[in-house]
């Protein structure tokens with residue numbers, strides 16, 4: 001699952017939320033409340049090549065080609081980020097067991 005919670009196995013939050021979740025940020029699973037973040041090392045491994053492409057696009061003399069490269073870069077970044085970067089629990093979580101119901 002692209003955005004499955006490693007704690008409860010349910011969809012933690014919408015995919016767009018995961019795509020906007022950087023390596024330093026976290027968000028709570030909407031089912032179990034576990035605080036989740038993206039796998040930091042894998043997130044950086046995906047983002048660094050995309051950042052290098054953005055920097056490299058500055059040297060492309062044709063603006064329309066540079067814009068096309070940037071759009072393709074962002075699309076590829078989002079797809080690879082969604083598929084290859086898993087969610088992980090964060091240490092500051094306030095977990096509750098979904099089988100225990102509301103307190």
Ligand SMILES: [Zn+2]
Pocket residue numbers: 005006007008009010012029030031032033034
């Ligand atoms: Zn969960």
